[in-house]
Amino acid sequence: MVRKIDDLGRIVVPKEIRENLGWEMSDSIEIFVGEDAVLLKKYRKGCFICGNVTDDSVNIKHINLCDACIRKLKESNGGA
Secondary structure, eight states: OOOOOOTTSOOOOOHHHHHHHTOOTTOOEEEEEOSSOEEEEEOOOOOTTTOOOOTTOEEETTEEEOHHHHHHHHHHTTTO
C-alpha cells in the first residue's frame, strides 16, 4: 500500500491494517525512527520499576507496577 503525506505531515493508516492490529480510535501509538524507516507500534506503558510490559500491571496513582514488582515490594516491606 502506498499513502501520501498531507499538507500537515499526516499519513492515514488504512482501516484494514488498523483492524488487523487491533488499533482503536483513541489508542496511543509509539513512533520509532531508523536510518531510513519509521516503525509504528501500539503504546503500552511498562512497569515503573522494571520496565516490563505485561497484561497484569496495576496503575497506582498514575504509576504502573507489574505483579512481580508488587510482590518484591511487599516482601521487602515485611509483607505489609
